[in-house]
Amino acid sequence: MRKLxxxxxxxxxxxxxxxxxxxxxxxGPLIAKSPASLPIPPTLANxxxxxxxxxxxxxxxxxxxxxxxxxxxxxxxxxxxxxxHYIARTRSRWTRALTLLLLSGLMIPPQVIxxxxxxxxxxxxxxxxxxxxxxxxxxYYVPFGVFVFTGFIRAIPVELEESAALDGATRMQTFWxxxxxxxxxxxxSVLIFLGVWIWNDFIDPLIILGPSQGTTVTTxxxxxxxxxxxxxxxxxxxxxxxxxxxxxxxxxxxxxxVKGLTGxxxxx
Amino acid sequence: MGEGGRLSMSxxxxxxxxxxxxxxxxxxxxxxxxxxxxxAYACFVLAPILISLGYSLTNYNPFRGDTDFVxxxxxxxxxxxxxxxxxxxxxxxxxxxxxxxxxxxxxxxAVLLDRRGWVFNALRTVFFVPVVLSxxxxxxxxxxxxxxxxxxNQALRGLGVDEPPGWLSDPxxxxxxxxxxLSWQMLGFCVVIYLAGLQHVPQELIEAASxxxxxxxxxxxRITWPLLAPALTINTVILLISAFKIFDHVQIITRGGPxxxxxxxxxxxxxxxxxxxxxxxxxxxxxxxxxxxxAAASAIVLKLLQRREVDL
Numbered sequence: 001m002r003k004l005x006x007x008x009x010x011x012x013x014x015x016x017x018x019x020x021x022x023x024x025x026x027x028g029p030l031i032a033k034s035p036a037s038l039p040i041p042p043t044l045a046n047x048x049x050x051x052x053x054x055x056x057x058x059x060x061x062x063x064x065x066x067x068x069x070x071x072x073x074x075x076x077x078x079x080x081x082x083x084x085h086y087i088a089r090t091r092s093r094w095t096r097a098l099t100l101l102l103l104s105g106l107m108i109p110p111q112v113i114x115x116x117x118x119x120x121x122x123x124x125x126x127x128x129x130x131x132x133x134x135x136x137x138x139x140y141y142v143p144f145g146v147f148v149f150t151g152f153i154r155a156i157p158v159e160l161e162e163s164a165a166l167d168g169a170t171r172m173q174t175f176w177x178x179x180x181x182x183x184x185x186x187x188x189s190v191l192i193f194l195g196v197w198i199w200n201d202f203i204d205p206l207i208i209l210g211p212s213q214g215t216t217v218t219t220x221x222x223x224x225x226x227x228x229x230x231x232x233x234x235x236x237x238x239x240x241x242x243x244x245x246x247x248x249x250x251x252x253x254x255x256x257x258v259k260g261l262t263g264x265x266x267x268x
Numbered sequence: 269m270g271e272g273g274r275l276s277m278s279x280x281x282x283x284x285x286x287x288x289x290x291x292x293x294x295x296x297x298x299x300x301x302x303x304x305x306x307x308a309y310a311c312f313v314l315a316p317i318l319i320s321l322g323y324s325l326t327n328y329n330p331f332r333g334d335t336d337f338v339x340x341x342x343x344x345x346x347x348x349x350x351x352x353x354x355x356x357x358x359x360x361x362x363x364x365x366x367x368x369x370x371x372x373x374x375x376x377x378a379v380l381l382d383r384r385g386w387v388f389n390a391l392r393t394v395f396f397v398p399v400v401l402s403x404x405x406x407x408x409x410x411x412x413x414x415x416x417x418x419x420x421n422q423a424l425r426g427l428g429v430d431e432p433p434g435w436l437s438d439p440x441x442x443x444x445x446x447x448x449x450l451s452w453q454m455l456g457f458c459v460v461i462y463l464a465g466l467q468h469v470p471q472e473l474i475e476a477a478s479x480x481x482x483x484x485x486x487x488x489x490r491i492t493w494p495l496l497a498p499a500l501t502i503n504t505v506i507l508l509i510s511a512f513k514i515f516d517h518v519q520i521i522t523r524g525g526p527x528x529x530x531x532x533x534x535x536x537x538x539x540x541x542x543x544x545x546x547x548x549x550x551x552x553x554x555x556x557x558x559x560x561x562x563a564a565a566s567a568i569v570l571k572l573l574q575r576r577e578v579d580l
Contacts, residue, residue, distance in 0.1 A: 003387055006380050010391045016452070017397060019419060020409045035412065035419045083305035086298060098306065105313050107566055109513035111538040112555040115323065115548050116316035139312025142305050171297065200402035202516045207543065218404040222520065225408060232412070239405045250400045254393065261457075262464035 023236045031232050046233035050241060058238055061220030065242075067130055068205070068216060069198045072137040073191050079138065080145025080190065081183065085175055087146065088153035089161075099150075105143035113140075114207050121208065128210045136208055137198055145190045148260075152186035153179065189260035192253055199246050217242035317559070323552035331546050342553035352554060354529045355537045358443060359512065362533060365447030366454060366511035371503050373451070374458025375496075379488075381459065382466045392463065396456035403453070407520035410449045411436065439527040446517060446531055454510070458503045465499030466492070501573040505566055512562045515539065534558045 015036075023031045024046055025039035050058050087099055117136060118127060126132030156179060164174040180187075205216040215223055221242060224235055250257060324342055328335045346352045377395060381388050398406060413419050414435035424432035435445040469492050477487045515535040518524060524532035524540070532540070534554060542551030 002380065002383065006388065006391055009377065009380065010394050013452070013455070014394050015419075016406075016409050016413055017394075019413065020405070032417070035422070079305035079308065082301045086301035090297070098302070101314065102309065104563070105309060107509045107562060108313060108317070109535060109555075109558060109562065111513065111515065111535045112320055112559045113313060113316035114539070115542045115552060115555070116319035117312060119319070120311065120316065135308065136312050139308040139310075142309045143313075146305065172300065175301075196400050200400075200404075202402065202404050203519075203539075207539075218402050221402075221404050221408065225520070235408065239408060243401060243405055246400055246402075247397070250397075251393070254396075257396075258460055258464070261460055 020236060020239065023233070024240045026233065028231065028233045031236070046231075046237035047241065049231060049234040050237040053234075057215065057220050057224060058241060061215045061217045061242070064130060064205075064209070064214050065199060065216040065218075068133055068137070069195055071130075071134045072141070072198050073194045075134070075138050076141055076145050076194055077187055077190055080142050081149050081180060081187070082175065083142065084146045084149025085153050085179060088150045089158065102143045102146050105140075106147065110140070110203055114203070118207065127208070128214075130209070130214065133205055133208045136204060137201075140204070141194050141197070144194065148186050148190050149183065152183055156182055185256070185259070188253070188256045192249075192256055193260060195249065196246055320552045320555055323549050324556050326549045327547075328549040328552075329546050330548060335549075338549070342550050343557070345550075346553055346557065351529055351532075351537065352534075355532050355534045358529065358531060359514075359533045359535075361443060362447055362450070362514060363508065363511040365444070366450045366514075367504060367507045369447070369451040370454040370458045370507060371500070374455050374503065375462050377455065377459045378462035378466060382463060392459065395459045398453045399456045401453070403516035404520060406449065406453050407517050410445075410452075411521050414445055414449075436522060437526050439525075439530040442522055442526055443531050446521060449517060449521070450511070450514065454507060457506070461499045461503050462496060465496045469495045497573070497577040501570070501577060504573060505570055508569055509562065509566055512558075512565070 019035055022037070022039050023035060025042040025044070026037075027043055027045065030037065030039075083102075087095055087102075121127040121132045121136070124132070126135065160178055160182075161174050164178050165171070169177070199216075200218060201216070202218040202222070205219050206222070209215065209219065221235070221239055224230070224238060325337060325339060326335050327338050327342075381391055381395075415421070416434050416437060420435065421432040433441050435441050473491050474487055477491055482490065513535045514533050518531055518533055518536045519539075522531040524530075524536055529537075535558070538551050538555045538558065541554065542548050545551075
């Protein structure tokens, strides 16, 4: 009974997902006429159309998204793990102020900072460039990383580090050889969440990379819907292809995802 | 830890020459570990906020040479600006929908799915998928579904409704359609948080209550619901913060319309004014007001909900 009801509710909920998938494999006219029908016979024409666009929109976007996301999360992990360690292991008025400043960054909407950001990046000569977007991502998402790592490091006994220091290891060595390997779950959380967020990000690449300079997968899709004759089949195909990596990533790491999300929800 | 205190006590006995390097070492510790992260945050978040604050006191426009200091004039104009007040109203309605609907439905779905077995596990995944989808993808899918001739209206016509509503083209419906789309996307997040909360409700308490003759509704209301307080806090604060900065869906689905500003949120207006009209001084004032509201609202909600947690 409960199973039946649950299945029914989930089926209704999943209608948009179903529509998004079946239309990838249907011919253009059929998409408009009967969006919900099964794709019989299925066609790969839409996927070929999306992949074979003369402006290579999909490939360019995919390359940019991969580079931006990979660089951003790699740098973010290193910087926020170290900053998180500093905050967790130092007690002073200055650290408390720093923590408060960083925590307030968790709720700052990008709209508040994007206008000056364009000036800052222009001054650095990085406006409309991939490194500019990566740097912005690092600054904007560092509070989240620090938040996750600080909480985790507090749970690691400090004695471990003290004994390493007695053995003559420098702070840096202790951190990278002993502490960092212990933080794998926190690192996983940071990589997963920031990876998905940055991959899906729309407004920041739209403003920072600009409409014509380069697109990520999200701004690429946006650009393809802005054109006059929208080929819905190709658009659905492009959305499907752009979502596939993040979806597979999620399905593979689902357990970590949920664990990372619910860490604070239960307060054991 | 008290480590700092102990150190400075013994430092007092040491001659000056060794104390200096100690301070230097602390600064070095910060610079080597915290420096890069703090610098990035300062450059790309803190400094821009201060610059925005500065802009908001001027009539800055990047494509016009003369920038004047105008004091609080932008703020004064905003307080009576029709467009801005409408966007405040739109944002408030949208935020209310997005805070209430996914919270309530998410709780219902979580209670429904709170069973073991692969069917329930698979269904949890289904509900969570929209959370990892890009808002661009979600927006495009729903734009097709809610189109005047889209799937939803095709179905309604099939059921005998002659003139189904223009979900996105009718000013009376568009904002609520947007709220519905956002709720659909956020629902899975709430489900996961509530499911985690439900797992921590002690089964013995529920059993004891049912032996004492409490029915399922009473048991839920008196035991389960109060114990879900931390989950409610997290969901509400996260939904509040994300609802308040909704931009993507508005930009892609409605572009602030239909009509004038019927779905234009503050976040949308800030970027329109700043990057399309290039009135960045004015837009910065809007952004600063937005920041103040979001900070105040989340602080108040957090305080209220956490008090409820402590009271248990």
